[in-house]
Amino acid sequence: MLKYELEAAFLAGIIELGFSQVNTITLERPKNLDFGDFASNIAFQLARDLKRAPVQIAVELTQRLADDSKLADHICFSAVNGFINMTLSDDYLWSRFTSLGEPVDFPEFPGQILLEFVSANPTGPLHIGHGRWAVIGSVMASLLRFVGANVHTEFYVNDAGAQVGLLRDSVSAVRDGKPVPEDGYQGDYIHELAKLDQDPVQVNMASQKAVLDRIGVGFDCWFSELSLHDKGAVEACMATLKEQSLSYEKEGALWFKAQSLGDEKDRVLIKADGRYTYFAVDIAYHHDKLCRGFSRLINIWGADHHGYVPRVRHAVMALPESSRLLEDGFTFCLGQMVSLRRDGEPVKMSKRTGEMITLDEVVTEIGSDATRYFMVEKSPDTHMDFDLSLAKTRSSENPVYYIQYAHARICSLLAKVGDIQLDESMGLSEPLIPKERALLLHCVKFYDEIWGCATQLQVHRLPQYTWQLARLFHHFYEVCPIIKASDSLQQQRILILLKTRFILRSCLSLMGISAPERM
Protein backbone atom coordinates (compact mmCIF):
# COMPACT_ATOMS: atom_id res chain seq x y z
CA MET A 1 0.00 0.00 0.00
CA LEU A 2 1.67 3.12 -1.25
CA LYS A 3 0.09 5.84 0.84
CA TYR A 4 0.30 3.72 3.95
CA GLU A 5 4.01 3.15 3.38
CA LEU A 6 4.65 6.78 2.58
CA GLU A 7 2.90 7.88 5.75
CA ALA A 8 5.05 5.59 7.84
CA ALA A 9 8.23 6.73 6.11
CA PHE A 10 7.28 10.38 6.33
CA LEU A 11 6.46 10.04 10.00
CA ALA A 12 9.81 8.39 10.62
CA GLY A 13 11.48 11.22 8.76
CA ILE A 14 9.69 13.86 10.82
CA ILE A 15 10.57 12.16 14.07
CA GLU A 16 14.17 11.83 12.94
CA LEU A 17 14.24 15.58 12.53
CA GLY A 18 13.39 15.92 16.19
CA PHE A 19 9.63 16.28 16.22
CA SER A 20 8.92 13.41 18.52
CA GLN A 21 5.55 14.83 19.52
CA VAL A 22 4.09 13.75 16.20
CA ASN A 23 2.25 10.44 16.53
CA THR A 24 0.56 9.88 13.26
CA ILE A 25 0.71 11.32 9.82
CA THR A 26 -2.13 11.20 7.40
CA LEU A 27 -1.19 12.29 3.95
CA GLU A 28 -3.85 13.87 1.85
CA ARG A 29 -4.28 13.98 -1.85
CA PRO A 30 -4.27 17.49 -3.21
CA LYS A 31 -7.32 18.34 -5.24
CA ASN A 32 -5.12 20.21 -7.61
CA LEU A 33 -2.60 17.92 -9.27
CA ASP A 34 -0.20 20.81 -9.70
CA PHE A 35 0.47 20.59 -6.00
CA GLY A 36 1.85 17.10 -6.29
CA ASP A 37 0.80 13.52 -5.66
CA PHE A 38 0.49 13.69 -1.89
CA ALA A 39 0.53 16.47 0.64
CA SER A 40 1.00 16.93 4.35
CA ASN A 41 -0.34 19.64 6.60
CA ILE A 42 2.08 18.77 9.38
CA ALA A 43 3.52 22.28 9.44
CA PHE A 44 0.15 23.68 10.48
CA GLN A 45 -0.11 21.17 13.26
CA LEU A 46 3.37 21.92 14.52
CA ALA A 47 2.90 25.66 14.26
CA ARG A 48 1.08 25.94 17.56
CA ASP A 49 3.64 23.97 19.56
CA LEU A 50 6.59 25.68 17.97
CA LYS A 51 4.95 29.10 17.92
CA ARG A 52 6.28 29.67 14.46
CA ALA A 53 4.67 30.37 11.14
CA PRO A 54 3.60 27.23 9.27
CA VAL A 55 5.12 28.54 6.07
CA GLN A 56 8.56 28.74 7.69
CA ILE A 57 8.27 25.32 9.24
CA ALA A 58 7.23 23.79 5.95
CA VAL A 59 10.17 25.34 4.16
CA GLU A 60 12.61 24.12 6.75
CA LEU A 61 11.16 20.62 6.90
CA THR A 62 11.14 20.39 3.15
CA GLN A 63 14.79 21.31 2.89
CA ARG A 64 15.86 18.90 5.57
CA LEU A 65 13.78 16.07 4.17
CA ALA A 66 15.25 16.65 0.75
CA ASP A 67 18.76 16.58 2.19
CA ASP A 68 18.57 13.75 4.69
CA SER A 69 15.64 11.52 4.11
CA LYS A 70 15.75 8.24 2.27
CA LEU A 71 12.46 9.30 0.77
CA ALA A 72 14.27 11.91 -1.26
CA ASP A 73 15.39 9.22 -3.69
CA HIS A 74 11.80 8.67 -4.76
CA ILE A 75 10.06 11.87 -3.89
CA CYS A 76 10.45 15.50 -4.67
CA PHE A 77 9.40 17.71 -1.76
CA SER A 78 8.20 21.25 -2.06
CA ALA A 79 6.77 23.72 0.39
CA VAL A 80 3.83 25.80 -0.76
CA ASN A 81 1.72 27.99 1.52
CA GLY A 82 2.63 25.88 4.51
CA PHE A 83 1.83 22.57 2.90
CA ILE A 84 4.53 20.05 2.15
CA ASN A 85 3.82 18.66 -1.26
CA MET A 86 5.30 15.44 -2.52
CA THR A 87 5.71 14.29 -6.05
CA LEU A 88 6.81 10.77 -6.83
CA SER A 89 9.61 10.42 -9.32
CA ASP A 90 8.49 8.88 -12.58
CA ASP A 91 10.81 5.94 -12.07
CA TYR A 92 9.42 5.24 -8.64
CA LEU A 93 5.84 5.60 -9.82
CA TRP A 94 6.61 3.25 -12.68
CA SER A 95 8.15 0.63 -10.45
CA ARG A 96 5.15 0.76 -8.12
CA PHE A 97 2.84 0.54 -11.09
CA THR A 98 4.54 -2.41 -12.75
CA SER A 99 4.52 -4.33 -9.51
CA LEU A 100 0.73 -4.10 -9.25
CA GLY A 101 -0.68 -7.57 -9.01
CA GLU A 102 2.02 -8.86 -6.75
CA PRO A 103 0.75 -10.03 -3.38
CA VAL A 104 -0.02 -7.17 -1.01
CA ASP A 105 0.50 -7.25 2.71
CA PHE A 106 -2.49 -5.60 4.26
CA PRO A 107 -2.33 -4.96 7.97
CA GLU A 108 -4.14 -7.61 9.95
CA PHE A 109 -7.88 -7.17 9.96
CA PRO A 110 -8.80 -8.64 13.31
CA GLY A 111 -11.85 -10.57 14.30
CA GLN A 112 -14.32 -13.11 13.08
CA ILE A 113 -16.87 -10.97 11.32
CA LEU A 114 -20.54 -11.79 10.98
CA LEU A 115 -22.10 -9.59 8.35
CA GLU A 116 -25.88 -9.74 8.40
CA PHE A 117 -27.89 -8.06 5.70
CA VAL A 118 -31.21 -8.03 3.85
CA SER A 119 -32.98 -10.27 6.39
CA ALA A 120 -36.34 -9.54 4.80
CA ASN A 121 -39.48 -11.24 6.06
CA PRO A 122 -40.50 -14.13 3.84
CA THR A 123 -43.90 -12.58 3.40
CA GLY A 124 -43.47 -11.17 -0.06
CA PRO A 125 -41.13 -10.28 -2.85
CA LEU A 126 -38.04 -8.17 -2.23
CA HIS A 127 -38.27 -4.52 -3.19
CA ILE A 128 -35.68 -2.08 -4.39
CA GLY A 129 -34.63 -1.15 -0.85
CA HIS A 130 -33.76 -4.76 -0.14
CA GLY A 131 -31.79 -4.66 -3.36
CA ARG A 132 -29.80 -1.76 -1.99
CA TRP A 133 -28.86 -3.53 1.25
CA ALA A 134 -28.17 -6.70 -0.68
CA VAL A 135 -25.69 -5.10 -3.01
CA ILE A 136 -24.07 -2.99 -0.30
CA GLY A 137 -23.70 -6.07 1.85
CA SER A 138 -22.23 -8.25 -0.83
CA VAL A 139 -19.73 -5.60 -1.91
CA MET A 140 -18.81 -4.99 1.71
CA ALA A 141 -18.15 -8.69 2.14
CA SER A 142 -15.99 -8.72 -0.98
CA LEU A 143 -13.99 -5.74 0.18
CA LEU A 144 -13.45 -7.17 3.63
CA ARG A 145 -12.36 -10.51 2.24
CA PHE A 146 -10.06 -8.78 -0.22
CA VAL A 147 -8.10 -7.21 2.61
CA GLY A 148 -7.90 -10.51 4.41
CA ALA A 149 -10.73 -10.22 6.89
CA ASN A 150 -12.61 -13.29 8.01
CA VAL A 151 -16.22 -12.75 7.00
CA HIS A 152 -19.33 -14.85 7.30
CA THR A 153 -22.49 -13.52 5.62
CA GLU A 154 -25.95 -14.25 6.86
CA PHE A 155 -29.58 -13.65 5.97
CA TYR A 156 -31.87 -13.90 8.98
CA VAL A 157 -35.20 -15.40 8.02
CA ASN A 158 -38.19 -14.49 10.18
CA ASP A 159 -39.95 -17.75 9.54
CA ALA A 160 -41.53 -18.04 12.96
CA GLY A 161 -43.40 -14.86 13.79
CA ALA A 162 -46.93 -13.60 13.47
CA GLN A 163 -46.31 -12.17 10.04
CA VAL A 164 -45.69 -15.51 8.37
CA GLY A 165 -48.84 -16.77 10.07
CA LEU A 166 -50.76 -13.86 8.69
CA LEU A 167 -49.37 -14.54 5.24
CA ARG A 168 -50.44 -18.19 5.39
CA ASP A 169 -53.88 -17.14 6.61
CA SER A 170 -54.21 -14.61 3.83
CA VAL A 171 -53.27 -17.14 1.18
CA SER A 172 -55.58 -19.78 2.67
CA ALA A 173 -58.43 -17.31 2.66
CA VAL A 174 -57.95 -16.64 -1.02
CA ARG A 175 -57.74 -20.36 -1.70
CA ASP A 176 -61.03 -20.85 0.13
CA GLY A 177 -62.62 -17.92 -1.62
CA LYS A 178 -62.99 -16.03 1.63
CA PRO A 179 -62.00 -12.43 2.31
CA VAL A 180 -58.44 -11.98 3.58
CA PRO A 181 -58.15 -11.33 7.32
CA GLU A 182 -58.02 -7.88 8.82
CA ASP A 183 -54.46 -6.52 8.36
CA GLY A 184 -53.80 -9.43 6.04
CA TYR A 185 -51.72 -9.34 2.90
CA GLN A 186 -53.23 -8.11 -0.33
CA GLY A 187 -52.10 -7.88 -3.86
CA ASP A 188 -51.65 -9.93 -6.97
CA TYR A 189 -48.83 -11.97 -5.53
CA ILE A 190 -51.16 -13.35 -2.84
CA HIS A 191 -53.41 -14.66 -5.58
CA GLU A 192 -50.40 -16.13 -7.35
CA LEU A 193 -49.36 -17.86 -4.15
CA ALA A 194 -52.89 -19.15 -3.68
CA LYS A 195 -52.73 -20.96 -7.00
CA LEU A 196 -49.73 -22.98 -5.89
CA ASP A 197 -50.07 -26.06 -3.79
CA GLN A 198 -47.10 -25.12 -1.61
CA ASP A 199 -46.34 -23.28 1.59
CA PRO A 200 -46.34 -19.59 0.65
CA VAL A 201 -43.46 -18.93 3.05
CA GLN A 202 -41.27 -21.44 1.28
CA VAL A 203 -42.30 -20.05 -2.09
CA ASN A 204 -41.41 -16.53 -1.01
CA MET A 205 -38.05 -17.59 0.32
CA ALA A 206 -37.28 -19.39 -2.89
CA SER A 207 -38.16 -16.38 -5.00
CA GLN A 208 -36.16 -14.08 -2.73
CA LYS A 209 -33.18 -16.36 -3.17
CA ALA A 210 -33.77 -16.44 -6.90
CA VAL A 211 -33.72 -12.69 -7.38
CA LEU A 212 -30.71 -12.28 -5.13
CA ASP A 213 -29.03 -14.90 -7.21
CA ARG A 214 -29.84 -12.93 -10.33
CA ILE A 215 -27.86 -9.99 -8.98
CA GLY A 216 -25.08 -12.19 -7.71
CA VAL A 217 -25.83 -11.88 -4.01
CA GLY A 218 -25.32 -15.03 -2.02
CA PHE A 219 -25.06 -15.84 1.67
CA ASP A 220 -22.96 -18.25 3.63
CA CYS A 221 -26.02 -18.98 5.70
CA TRP A 222 -29.76 -18.43 5.67
CA PHE A 223 -30.41 -18.40 9.35
CA SER A 224 -33.84 -19.62 10.37
CA GLU A 225 -35.60 -17.96 13.27
CA LEU A 226 -37.53 -21.19 13.70
CA SER A 227 -34.28 -23.01 14.38
CA LEU A 228 -33.68 -20.75 17.37
CA HIS A 229 -37.03 -21.67 18.85
CA ASP A 230 -36.51 -25.34 18.07
CA LYS A 231 -33.27 -25.57 19.95
CA GLY A 232 -34.59 -23.57 22.89
CA ALA A 233 -32.19 -20.71 22.27
CA VAL A 234 -34.77 -18.02 22.98
CA GLU A 235 -35.70 -19.59 26.27
CA ALA A 236 -32.05 -19.95 27.20
CA CYS A 237 -31.35 -16.36 26.30
CA MET A 238 -34.23 -15.17 28.47
CA ALA A 239 -32.74 -17.20 31.30
CA THR A 240 -29.40 -15.50 30.77
CA LEU A 241 -31.02 -12.09 30.97
CA LYS A 242 -32.79 -13.12 34.14
CA GLU A 243 -29.52 -14.31 35.68
CA GLN A 244 -28.04 -10.93 34.88
CA SER A 245 -31.04 -9.31 36.60
CA LEU A 246 -31.84 -7.55 33.38
CA SER A 247 -35.49 -8.52 33.24
CA TYR A 248 -38.53 -8.31 35.48
CA GLU A 249 -42.22 -9.13 35.37
CA LYS A 250 -44.90 -6.50 35.28
CA GLU A 251 -48.57 -6.58 34.25
CA GLY A 252 -48.28 -10.16 33.11
CA ALA A 253 -45.37 -9.46 30.76
CA LEU A 254 -41.62 -9.89 31.00
CA TRP A 255 -39.67 -6.67 30.55
CA PHE A 256 -36.09 -5.90 29.68
CA LYS A 257 -34.46 -3.19 31.77
CA ALA A 258 -33.50 -1.11 28.81
CA GLN A 259 -33.94 2.25 30.45
CA SER A 260 -31.25 1.66 33.03
CA LEU A 261 -28.89 0.97 30.13
CA GLY A 262 -29.67 4.23 28.41
CA ASP A 263 -32.74 3.45 26.34
CA GLU A 264 -35.80 5.68 26.46
CA LYS A 265 -37.85 3.10 28.29
CA ASP A 266 -38.02 -0.55 29.22
CA ARG A 267 -39.06 -3.00 26.53
CA VAL A 268 -41.23 -6.06 26.53
CA LEU A 269 -39.63 -9.45 25.98
CA ILE A 270 -42.56 -11.76 26.57
CA LYS A 271 -46.05 -10.45 25.98
CA ALA A 272 -48.93 -11.02 28.37
CA ASP A 273 -50.23 -13.66 25.98
CA GLY A 274 -47.03 -15.62 26.53
CA ARG A 275 -45.53 -15.00 23.13
CA TYR A 276 -42.05 -13.67 22.56
CA THR A 277 -41.67 -10.25 21.02
CA TYR A 278 -39.56 -9.84 17.92
CA PHE A 279 -37.11 -8.05 20.20
CA ALA A 280 -36.67 -11.07 22.45
CA VAL A 281 -35.99 -13.36 19.54
CA ASP A 282 -33.59 -10.87 18.05
CA ILE A 283 -31.58 -10.77 21.25
CA ALA A 284 -31.46 -14.54 21.12
CA TYR A 285 -30.27 -14.41 17.54
CA HIS A 286 -27.46 -12.05 18.43
CA HIS A 287 -26.69 -14.12 21.46
CA ASP A 288 -26.35 -17.07 19.13
CA LYS A 289 -23.95 -15.09 16.94
CA LEU A 290 -21.76 -14.42 19.95
CA CYS A 291 -21.92 -18.03 21.05
CA ARG A 292 -20.77 -19.10 17.64
CA GLY A 293 -17.58 -17.19 18.31
CA PHE A 294 -17.97 -14.05 16.24
CA SER A 295 -16.13 -11.05 17.60
CA ARG A 296 -17.36 -8.44 15.22
CA LEU A 297 -21.00 -8.04 14.26
CA ILE A 298 -22.03 -5.85 11.36
CA ASN A 299 -25.71 -5.40 10.63
CA ILE A 300 -26.95 -3.66 7.54
CA TRP A 301 -30.48 -2.55 8.24
CA GLY A 302 -32.96 -0.32 6.54
CA ALA A 303 -33.21 3.07 8.20
CA ASP A 304 -36.84 2.40 8.98
CA HIS A 305 -35.53 0.18 11.78
CA HIS A 306 -33.15 2.72 13.22
CA GLY A 307 -35.28 3.35 16.29
CA TYR A 308 -34.83 -0.29 17.10
CA VAL A 309 -31.03 -0.13 17.09
CA PRO A 310 -30.39 1.25 20.60
CA ARG A 311 -32.41 -1.40 22.40
CA VAL A 312 -30.78 -4.24 20.48
CA ARG A 313 -27.38 -2.75 21.06
CA HIS A 314 -28.00 -2.32 24.77
CA ALA A 315 -29.38 -5.81 25.14
CA VAL A 316 -26.58 -7.47 23.24
CA MET A 317 -23.90 -5.50 25.02
CA ALA A 318 -25.45 -6.51 28.33
CA LEU A 319 -25.04 -10.19 27.55
CA PRO A 320 -22.02 -11.75 29.23
CA GLU A 321 -20.84 -13.12 25.88
CA SER A 322 -20.48 -9.59 24.51
CA SER A 323 -17.07 -9.53 26.16
CA ARG A 324 -15.98 -11.54 23.12
CA LEU A 325 -16.62 -8.55 20.92
CA LEU A 326 -13.74 -6.39 19.83
CA GLU A 327 -13.78 -2.72 20.61
CA ASP A 328 -16.46 -1.11 18.44
CA GLY A 329 -17.24 -4.64 17.41
CA PHE A 330 -20.96 -4.10 17.01
CA THR A 331 -21.74 -1.91 14.03
CA PHE A 332 -24.97 -0.94 12.39
CA CYS A 333 -24.95 0.32 8.88
CA LEU A 334 -28.29 1.97 8.29
CA GLY A 335 -29.27 2.32 4.68
CA GLN A 336 -31.67 5.10 3.91
CA MET A 337 -34.78 4.42 1.90
CA VAL A 338 -35.00 4.23 -1.86
CA SER A 339 -37.83 6.11 -3.49
CA LEU A 340 -38.73 4.72 -6.81
CA ARG A 341 -39.90 6.90 -9.62
CA ARG A 342 -41.14 6.24 -13.05
CA ASP A 343 -41.13 9.11 -15.51
CA GLY A 344 -40.59 11.39 -12.55
CA GLU A 345 -43.73 10.20 -10.78
CA PRO A 346 -43.26 8.65 -7.33
CA VAL A 347 -44.20 4.99 -7.11
CA LYS A 348 -45.95 4.07 -3.89
CA MET A 349 -44.53 1.08 -2.12
CA SER A 350 -46.67 -0.95 0.20
CA LYS A 351 -46.41 -4.64 0.75
CA ARG A 352 -49.78 -4.74 2.41
CA THR A 353 -51.70 -3.34 -0.49
CA GLY A 354 -49.48 -5.11 -2.96
CA GLU A 355 -48.83 -1.86 -4.75
CA MET A 356 -45.16 -2.09 -5.44
CA ILE A 357 -42.44 -2.66 -7.95
CA THR A 358 -40.36 -5.62 -7.04
CA LEU A 359 -36.61 -5.94 -7.18
CA ASP A 360 -37.12 -8.64 -9.73
CA GLU A 361 -38.92 -6.24 -12.04
CA VAL A 362 -36.16 -3.66 -11.64
CA VAL A 363 -33.50 -6.21 -12.49
CA THR A 364 -35.47 -7.31 -15.51
CA GLU A 365 -35.70 -3.73 -16.67
CA ILE A 366 -32.16 -2.52 -16.19
CA GLY A 367 -30.10 -5.66 -15.72
CA SER A 368 -27.91 -6.94 -12.94
CA ASP A 369 -24.82 -4.84 -13.67
CA ALA A 370 -26.70 -1.54 -13.68
CA THR A 371 -28.75 -2.50 -10.64
CA ARG A 372 -25.64 -3.33 -8.69
CA TYR A 373 -23.82 -0.22 -9.79
CA PHE A 374 -26.63 2.18 -8.96
CA MET A 375 -27.21 0.55 -5.60
CA VAL A 376 -23.60 0.91 -4.40
CA GLU A 377 -22.88 4.18 -6.13
CA LYS A 378 -24.36 6.38 -3.45
CA SER A 379 -23.64 6.71 0.21
CA PRO A 380 -26.06 4.60 2.27
CA ASP A 381 -26.73 7.73 4.34
CA THR A 382 -28.52 9.49 1.54
CA HIS A 383 -32.09 8.86 0.57
CA MET A 384 -32.03 7.63 -2.91
CA ASP A 385 -34.22 8.76 -5.74
CA PHE A 386 -34.17 6.10 -8.34
CA ASP A 387 -35.95 6.79 -11.59
CA LEU A 388 -36.57 3.59 -13.46
CA SER A 389 -37.35 5.16 -16.77
CA LEU A 390 -34.19 7.21 -16.49
CA ALA A 391 -32.02 4.24 -15.65
CA LYS A 392 -33.43 2.47 -18.63
CA THR A 393 -33.47 5.19 -21.25
CA ARG A 394 -30.07 6.56 -20.53
CA SER A 395 -28.55 3.15 -20.78
CA SER A 396 -26.01 4.31 -23.30
CA GLU A 397 -24.76 7.09 -21.03
CA ASN A 398 -24.85 4.86 -18.05
CA PRO A 399 -21.75 5.02 -15.84
CA VAL A 400 -21.66 1.24 -15.83
CA TYR A 401 -21.19 1.16 -19.57
CA TYR A 402 -18.63 3.92 -19.35
CA ILE A 403 -16.57 1.72 -17.07
CA GLN A 404 -17.17 -1.46 -18.98
CA TYR A 405 -16.32 0.27 -22.22
CA ALA A 406 -12.91 1.16 -20.83
CA HIS A 407 -12.35 -2.50 -20.16
CA ALA A 408 -13.55 -3.52 -23.61
CA ARG A 409 -11.29 -0.95 -25.22
CA ILE A 410 -8.27 -2.34 -23.43
CA CYS A 411 -9.16 -5.87 -24.45
CA SER A 412 -9.64 -4.81 -28.02
CA LEU A 413 -6.27 -3.11 -28.12
CA LEU A 414 -4.50 -6.04 -26.56
CA ALA A 415 -6.14 -8.39 -29.03
CA LYS A 416 -4.87 -6.25 -31.86
CA VAL A 417 -1.37 -6.18 -30.53
CA GLY A 418 -1.31 -9.94 -30.20
CA ASP A 419 1.05 -11.92 -28.03
CA ILE A 420 4.06 -9.90 -27.11
CA GLN A 421 6.67 -11.01 -24.64
CA LEU A 422 6.96 -8.36 -22.00
CA ASP A 423 9.45 -7.95 -19.27
CA GLU A 424 7.31 -6.69 -16.42
CA SER A 425 10.36 -5.46 -14.59
CA MET A 426 11.44 -3.29 -17.45
CA GLY A 427 12.33 0.25 -16.66
CA LEU A 428 10.73 3.33 -18.03
CA SER A 429 11.92 3.79 -21.57
CA GLU A 430 10.11 7.01 -22.39
CA PRO A 431 9.16 9.83 -20.03
CA LEU A 432 5.57 9.72 -18.85
CA ILE A 433 3.25 12.30 -20.28
CA PRO A 434 0.67 13.87 -17.92
CA LYS A 435 -2.27 11.69 -18.99
CA GLU A 436 -0.19 8.57 -18.44
CA ARG A 437 1.06 9.81 -15.16
CA ALA A 438 -2.43 10.57 -13.87
CA LEU A 439 -3.60 7.08 -14.80
CA LEU A 440 -0.64 5.38 -13.19
CA LEU A 441 -0.94 7.38 -10.03
CA HIS A 442 -4.60 6.46 -9.69
CA CYS A 443 -3.86 2.77 -10.24
CA VAL A 444 -1.09 2.81 -7.71
CA LYS A 445 -3.48 4.07 -5.05
CA PHE A 446 -5.77 1.09 -5.55
CA TYR A 447 -4.84 -0.90 -2.45
CA ASP A 448 -4.99 2.17 -0.23
CA GLU A 449 -8.44 2.90 -1.56
CA ILE A 450 -9.63 -0.64 -0.96
CA TRP A 451 -8.20 -0.60 2.51
CA GLY A 452 -10.01 2.66 3.23
CA CYS A 453 -13.30 1.33 1.86
CA ALA A 454 -13.03 -1.86 3.87
CA THR A 455 -11.90 -0.48 7.20
CA GLN A 456 -14.34 2.39 7.16
CA LEU A 457 -17.13 0.32 5.65
CA GLN A 458 -17.56 2.94 2.96
CA VAL A 459 -18.61 0.81 0.08
CA HIS A 460 -19.69 3.67 -2.18
CA ARG A 461 -16.13 4.90 -2.57
CA LEU A 462 -15.34 1.88 -4.73
CA PRO A 463 -17.60 2.80 -7.67
CA GLN A 464 -16.29 6.34 -7.47
CA TYR A 465 -12.72 5.13 -7.67
CA THR A 466 -13.60 2.80 -10.51
CA TRP A 467 -15.40 5.44 -12.51
CA GLN A 468 -12.44 7.76 -12.10
CA LEU A 469 -10.14 4.99 -13.26
CA ALA A 470 -12.22 4.49 -16.40
CA ARG A 471 -12.20 8.20 -17.00
CA LEU A 472 -8.45 8.44 -16.70
CA PHE A 473 -8.06 5.51 -19.03
CA HIS A 474 -10.31 7.10 -21.66
CA HIS A 475 -8.18 10.25 -21.41
CA PHE A 476 -5.02 8.21 -21.82
CA TYR A 477 -6.54 6.44 -24.78
CA GLU A 478 -7.26 9.69 -26.55
CA VAL A 479 -3.70 10.95 -26.52
CA CYS A 480 -1.54 7.85 -26.27
CA PRO A 481 -1.37 5.79 -29.44
CA ILE A 482 -0.26 2.22 -28.93
CA ILE A 483 -0.31 0.41 -32.26
CA LYS A 484 1.64 3.12 -33.97
CA ALA A 485 4.03 3.81 -31.16
CA SER A 486 7.70 2.96 -31.45
CA ASP A 487 8.68 -0.43 -30.08
CA SER A 488 9.93 0.70 -26.73
CA LEU A 489 7.04 3.07 -26.18
CA GLN A 490 4.60 0.43 -27.34
CA GLN A 491 5.93 -2.06 -24.82
CA GLN A 492 5.68 0.52 -22.10
CA ARG A 493 2.08 1.32 -23.01
CA ILE A 494 1.07 -2.29 -23.38
CA LEU A 495 2.23 -2.79 -19.85
CA ILE A 496 0.10 0.18 -18.86
CA LEU A 497 -2.87 -1.47 -20.56
CA LEU A 498 -2.29 -4.77 -18.83
CA LYS A 499 -1.95 -3.28 -15.38
CA THR A 500 -4.85 -0.91 -15.85
CA ARG A 501 -7.03 -3.79 -16.97
CA PHE A 502 -5.95 -5.74 -13.93
CA ILE A 503 -7.06 -2.95 -11.60
CA LEU A 504 -10.25 -2.35 -13.55
CA ARG A 505 -11.13 -6.03 -13.39
CA SER A 506 -10.37 -6.13 -9.71
CA CYS A 507 -12.75 -3.25 -9.10
CA LEU A 508 -15.51 -4.70 -11.22
CA SER A 509 -15.09 -8.06 -9.64
CA LEU A 510 -15.33 -6.53 -6.16
CA MET A 511 -18.55 -4.84 -7.19
CA GLY A 512 -19.85 -7.99 -8.81
CA ILE A 513 -20.17 -6.34 -12.20
CA SER A 514 -19.19 -8.08 -15.39
CA ALA A 515 -16.14 -7.05 -17.41
CA PRO A 516 -17.06 -7.60 -21.06
CA GLU A 517 -14.21 -7.93 -23.53
CA ARG A 518 -16.24 -6.56 -26.38
CA MET A 519 -19.06 -4.07 -26.55
Added chain:
RNA sequence: GCGCCUGUAGCUCAGCUGGAUAGAGCAACGGACUUCUAAUCCGUAGGUCGUAGGUUCGACUCCUACCGGGCGCGCCA
Protein backbone atom coordinates in the same frame (compact mmCIF):
# COMPACT_ATOMS: atom_id res chain seq x y z
C1' G B 1 -42.97 16.75 20.92
C1' C B 2 -38.41 13.46 20.92
C1' G B 3 -34.63 10.60 18.12
C1' C B 4 -31.78 9.17 13.53
C1' C B 5 -30.58 10.57 8.32
C1' U B 6 -30.48 14.51 4.98
C1' G B 7 -30.35 19.85 2.53
C1' U B 8 -23.88 21.28 -2.36
C1' A B 9 -25.15 23.64 -10.23
C1' G B 10 -31.92 22.98 -13.46
C1' C B 11 -31.88 17.17 -12.00
C1' U B 12 -29.09 12.93 -9.47
C1' C B 13 -25.06 12.97 -6.38
C1' A B 14 -19.20 13.06 -4.86
C1' G B 15 -16.33 15.88 -1.59
C1' C B 16 -12.57 10.12 3.19
C1' U B 17 -8.84 12.33 9.55
C1' G B 18 -11.25 20.27 9.19
C1' G B 19 -6.95 22.46 4.51
C1' A B 20 -4.71 25.33 -0.83
C1' U B 21 -9.21 28.18 -6.64
C1' A B 22 -16.13 23.73 -4.10
C1' G B 23 -16.25 18.59 -8.18
C1' A B 24 -18.62 14.92 -11.53
C1' G B 25 -22.65 12.78 -14.41
C1' C B 26 -27.33 13.92 -16.75
C1' A B 27 -29.91 17.94 -19.09
C1' A B 28 -28.38 22.79 -22.37
C1' C B 29 -25.09 24.96 -26.02
C1' G B 30 -20.59 24.56 -29.43
C1' G B 31 -16.74 21.42 -31.48
C1' A B 32 -13.72 16.36 -32.82
C1' C B 33 -14.73 9.91 -36.43
C1' U B 34 -10.81 8.28 -44.44
C1' U B 35 -6.34 7.68 -37.74
C1' C B 36 -5.89 1.57 -31.91
C1' U B 37 -14.38 0.64 -30.98
C1' A B 38 -17.31 8.32 -31.07
C1' A B 39 -20.86 3.46 -25.53
C1' U B 40 -15.21 8.18 -26.42
C1' C B 41 -12.93 13.04 -26.19
C1' C B 42 -12.49 18.67 -26.08
C1' G B 43 -14.87 23.36 -24.96
C1' U B 44 -18.93 26.92 -22.96
C1' A B 45 -22.50 27.94 -19.41
C1' G B 46 -24.37 26.83 -14.62
C1' G B 47 -22.87 27.77 -6.98
C1' U B 48 -23.63 33.53 -1.37
C1' C B 49 -22.43 24.57 -0.17
C1' G B 50 -30.69 25.48 3.52
C1' U B 51 -30.41 30.16 7.02
C1' A B 52 -28.00 32.70 11.17
C1' G B 53 -24.32 32.63 14.68
C1' G B 54 -19.83 30.21 16.99
C1' U B 55 -14.89 27.47 17.31
C1' U B 56 -10.18 27.72 14.19
C1' C B 57 -4.38 30.19 11.14
C1' G B 58 -8.31 27.74 7.86
C1' A B 59 -15.27 25.29 7.90
C1' C B 60 -19.18 21.99 2.66
C1' U B 61 -16.74 19.30 6.81
C1' C B 62 -16.91 20.52 13.91
C1' C B 63 -20.63 23.10 17.75
C1' U B 64 -25.49 25.78 18.71
C1' A B 65 -30.24 27.59 17.07
C1' C B 66 -33.80 27.86 13.35
C1' C B 67 -36.11 26.33 8.49
C1' G B 68 -37.25 22.40 4.69
C1' G B 69 -37.39 16.90 3.28
C1' G B 70 -37.23 11.46 4.68
C1' C B 71 -37.76 7.77 8.45
C1' G B 72 -38.83 6.09 13.34
C1' C B 73 -40.90 6.61 18.23
C1' G B 74 -46.30 -0.54 19.96
C1' C B 75 -47.21 -6.20 24.92
C1' C B 76 -46.22 -5.00 15.33
C1' A B 77 -42.63 -7.52 12.79
